[in-house]
Amino acid sequence: MKIIVDDLATNYEVQGKGPTILLLHGWQQDLGTFDQLGELLENKFSVLRLDMPGFGDSEIPKTTWGVSDYAQFVRNFCDKLN
Numbered sequence: 001m002k003i004i005v006d007d008l009a010t011n012y013e014v015q016g017k018g019p020t021i022l023l024l025h026g027w028q029q030d031l032g033t034f035d036q037l038g039e040l041l042e043n044k045f046s047v048l049r050l051d052m053p054g055f056g057d058s059e060i061p062k063t064t065w066g067v068s069d070y071a072q073f074v075r076n077f078c079d080k081l082n
Contacts, residue, residue: 002057005077011057012050012077016042023049024074030056050077 002009013031015038025033031049038047051058053065053073061069 003077003080005080006053006073008053008059008061008073010050010053010059010077012048013038014049015039015047016045018045020046020048022074022078023047025049025052025055028055032056048081 001013002011004010011031021041023031023034023037025031030051034047034049038049041047052070054060065073
């Protein structure tokens with residue numbers, strides 16, 4: 001699925017039902033990093049995975065981002081999805 005966060009098209013997936021767990025991949029990775037883990041957790045949790053900006057199928061930021069930019073993005077992403 002795609003959603004616009006901070007003017008960037010952001011790719012994400014949700015699987016399962018229950019309390020939400022957000023899985024964040026590392027540098028130069030994508031949401032596919034957690035394919036197997038998502039399958040293990042989906043029986044008890046709603047597993048939310050996203051491609052961070054500039055990775056996977058998410059749009060590249062127009063400027064260079066630092067850690068604080070990515071942290072703010074994650075907060076805005078969560079806020080947008082409630």
